[in-house]
Amino acid sequence: MLTAYDYTTARLADEAGIPILLVGDSLGMVVLGHSTTLPVTLDDIVHHASAVARGAAGALLVGDLPFMSYQPSVEMAMVSSGRLLREAGMHAVKLEGAGPVVEAVHRLAAAGVPVMAHLGLTPQSVHAIGGFRVRGRTQEAAERILGDARELEEAGAFSLVLEAVPAELARTVTAALRIPTIGIGAGPDCDGQVLVVHDMLGLTTGRVPRFVKRYANLGEQAVEAMRAFAREVADGEFPAAEHTYASDSSRESARYGG
Ligand code: KIV
Numbered sequence: 001m002l003t004a005y006d007y008t009t010a011r012l013a014d015e016a017g018i019p020i021l022l023v024g025d026s027l028g029m030v031v032l033g034h035s036t037t038l039p040v041t042l043d044d045i046v047h048h049a050s051a052v053a054r055g056a057a058g059a060l061l062v063g064d065l066p067f068m069s070y071q072p073s074v075e076m077a078m079v080s081s082g083r084l085l086r087e088a089g090m091h092a093v094k095l096e097g098a099g100p101v102v103e104a105v106h107r108l109a110a111a112g113v114p115v116m117a118h119l120g121l122t123p124q125s126v127h128a129i130g131g132f133r134v135r136g137r138t139q140e141a142a143e144r145i146l147g148d149a150r151e152l153e154e155a156g157a158f159s160l161v162l163e164a165v166p167a168e169l170a171r172t173v174t175a176a177l178r179i180p181t182i183g184i185g186a187g188p189d190c191d192g193q194v195l196v197v198h199d200m201l202g203l204t205t206g207r208v209p210r211f212v213k214r215y216a217n218l219g220e221q222a223v224e225a226m227r228a229f230a231r232e233v234a235d236g237e238f239p240a241a242e243h244t245y246a247s248d249s250s251r252e253s254a255r256y257g258g
Helices: 007-015 042-055 074-086 099-110 139-155 167-176 218-235
Strands: 020-023 060-064 092-094 115-120 159-163 181-184
Touching: 007 020, 007 042, 020 042, 042 060, 042 074, 074 092, 074 099, 099 115, 099 139, 115 139, 139 159, 139 167, 159 167, 167 181
Parallel strands: 020 060, 060 092, 092 115, 115 159, 159 181
Antiparallel strands: none
16 A cells, blocks of 8 residues: 555556555645644545545545544544545545544444554554654553454454554554554554555655655655756756747647646
8 A cells, every 4th residue: 555645646556556545644744744644634635535536547545534534423434434435536434543433433334434444653643642653562552452453343444554563563463353454664464564655755855764665766856857957947958949839830739648
C-alpha cells in the first residue's frame, strides 16, 4: 500500500501495480504543510480522494477518516464514511484506535463499509500519547495493542495498519489475526507494508523516521530541474523553436494528455 493524494500520483501508482492506495490524512503534513494531521478536514480528504479515484483504475482505494470526523459518534462515523464512498469514490475507509470506535467499526462493517483499522502510533492522538513515538514497548502496552487488534477484527475490520511498534509485537499480532496486517515501522512480519509516497520518492524534506526507505530522490531532481529552468529563461535558451508556435500551425492542439 502507498499513500496518494492526487490524480497524477494515483495514475503512476496504478501503472506500477500498487494494489492499495490510501488517501491518508498524512496529506495534512506532506501536502498542506501542517505539523500534525489534526487540521485535516473531511472536505480536504473528499477533495483529494476524488482526484485519486479519477487517476486510479485498478487499486483498492482507502480514504482516511480525519480527526473528529468519526470520534464524536457512530452516526458521525457513518455519515463521514458515506461521503468518502459516495462523493469521493473510495472503496473503504480507515480510522485510528480502538475502545470507543470499535462500535463504529461494527456498524460500518454491518452497513457494508469495509473498514481498515490502525493501531500503534495513531497520529490523531499525538497530543495524548506525547508525540510521534514508538508504541507497544512495554508488556502492558503490547498486550493492550494485541487485545485492541482482536476487538477490531471481531467488530469486522478487514485489515489493520500497525504503525511504529516493535517487530516482535507486529509478528505476534499478525499471527493472532485472520485479517491482514499492514505495517509502517512495524518490521518485516506484517502481511503487507505501507509508506507515505512523498517519503519513499524522496520528496519529503528534513528528517524522516528510521522506517522510511527512499526508493528515489525526486526532491533533489526537482530542485535541479527548477534551477535549470530559471537559468535557461535568464539566458534566453528557453523557449526554443520547438516550444514555440508559428503562425501557420493554428490547427495544432495546445491541450494536455491524450
Ligand atoms: O495517513 C496516513 O498516511 C497513514 C499511513 C501512514 C498509514 O495513516
